[in-house]
Amino acid sequence: MPSPKKDRRAVFLPDAAGERGPGFTGREIQDLGKAFARASLIAKAAGFDAVELHGAHGYLLAAFLSPFSNTRDDAYGGSFEGRFRFVQEVYEGVRNAVGPSYPILFRLSGREYLEGGRQMEETLRIARRLEEIGFDALDVSAGITMDAEAFTWLAPPASFPQGAFLGDAAEIKRAVGIPVIGVGKIRDPRFAEKALAEGQADFVALGRALIADPEWPNKALAGRTREIRRCISCNRCWSILYRLPIRCAINARAGRERALPMSPSLRRQRVAVVGGGPAGWKRRGWRRKEATRSPSSRKKNTWADNCGWRLFLRGSRISRASWHI
Numbered sequence: 001m002p003s004p005k006k007d008r009r010a011v012f013l014p015d016a017a018g019e020r021g022p023g024f025t026g027r028e029i030q031d032l033g034k035a036f037a038r039a040s041l042i043a044k045a046a047g048f049d050a051v052e053l054h055g056a057h058g059y060l061l062a063a064f065l066s067p068f069s070n071t072r073d074d075a076y077g078g079s080f081e082g083r084f085r086f087v088q089e090v091y092e093g094v095r096n097a098v099g100p101s102y103p104i105l106f107r108l109s110g111r112e113y114l115e116g117g118r119q120m121e122e123t124l125r126i127a128r129r130l131e132e133i134g135f136d137a138l139d140v141s142a143g144i145t146m147d148a149e150a151f152t153w154l155a156p157p158a159s160f161p162q163g164a165f166l167g168d169a170a171e172i173k174r175a176v177g178i179p180v181i182g183v184g185k186i187r188d189p190r191f192a193e194k195a196l197a198e199g200q201a202d203f204v205a206l207g208r209a210l211i212a213d214p215e216w217p218n219k220a221l222a223g224r225t226r227e228i229r230r231c232i233s234c235n236r237c238w239s240i241l242y243r244l245p246i247r248c249a250i251n252a253r254a255g256r257e258r259a260l261p262m263s264p265s266l267r268r269q270r271v272a273v274v275g276g277g278p279a280g281w282k283r284r285g286w287r288r289k290e291a292t293r294s295p296s297s298r299k300k301n302t303w304a305d306n307c308g309w310r311l312f313l314r315g316s317r318i319s320r321a322s323w324h325i
């Protein structure tokens with residue numbers, strides 16, 4: 001039997017036994033439940049307005065729920081009730097710890113996108129049960145970490161449409177009465193407003209949009225949507241998976257905010273911007289029209305006419321239409 005430490009998947013799996021490694025004992029399951037309660041209490045004491053239990057992406061609670069990963073044949077596996085048991089116990093422990101009026105949210109994958117994984121039909125049953133036992137809101141993501149293709153759904157890449165999981169959120173919202181949060185490649189405030197107005201979700205959540213531009217919400221609120229630096233869904237920021245510092249392809253300050261503070265210069269300076277690609281444009285604050293007005297571009301057919309040319313070529317490809325550069 002392979003060592004569970006060497007099998008990366010075993011970290012998340014509640015199996016009773018088998019090639020995936022030994023499963024948790026009943027005692028370990030109880031200890032884990034207590035750890036959720038303790039952590040939630042710490043979050044409340046630290047001033048957070050709510051806690052969200054992570055039941056998506058194949059993490060512990062999700063691993064118990066999923067028919068793919070939960071192959072136990074004891075009280076914590078097998079039937080729907082068995083696979084749900086751990087979530088129910090964790091909820092009860094957390095609720096006892098944080099009190100009756102403190103919001104507890106649950107994040108779940110609408111679909112796991114994996115053979116043998118959970119489909120929407122069972123997700124709807126889980127959603128109803130989560131509401132019934134007392135959860136205050138559901139946060140609908142997608143995918144599972146135990147398979148490379150299913151993993152893609154966690155942070156949908158450039159080829160996926162905007163609002164990639166909103167359809168799932170809408171389906172779950174129709175099944176429950178508690179608020180539903182939609183997430184997944186939401187880039188444009190107008191798109192987000194439309195999704196809310198159409199009732200696809202009660203809230204939208206942003207992930208990478210905020211890494212690319214932490215001012216996204218303020219700019220949206222002030223109607224300065226054209227100024228938003230939009231995430232291009234390249235997933236450079238997944239560097240954190242390899243325990244590397246977070247970096248963003250279009251926000252040089254991401255993960256280095258202290259090292260690269262933004263403050264106005266104390267004296268006026270002349271700065272030469274070398275290069276007419278996206279970085280050069282951004283630094284200068286030019287748009288193509290303005291660039292042609294710069295002193296260096298008065299003659300026809302000069303550098304400015306070709307400024308960012310490769311970018312326009314690439315942007316013209318259909319598959320990259322959603323890059324929003």
Ligand SMILES: Cc1cc2nc3c(=O)[nH]c(=O)nc-3n(C[C@H](O)[C@H](O)[C@H](O)COP(=O)(O)O)c2cc1C
Binds near residue numbers: 156208
């Ligand atoms: C760098 C990075 C780290 C993430 N870490 C987590 C995480 O720890 N837990 C989680 O539930 N989702 C995590 N996600 C997924 C996001 O919460 C979000 O659901 C996903 O990125 C899709 O939304 P977005 O298109 O707005 O980024 C992460 C995503 C990225 C890009």
Ligand code: SF4
Binds near residue numbers: 235238248249
């Ligand atoms: S690196 Fe930046 S632009 Fe690329 S996906 Fe992450 S947040 Fe978006």
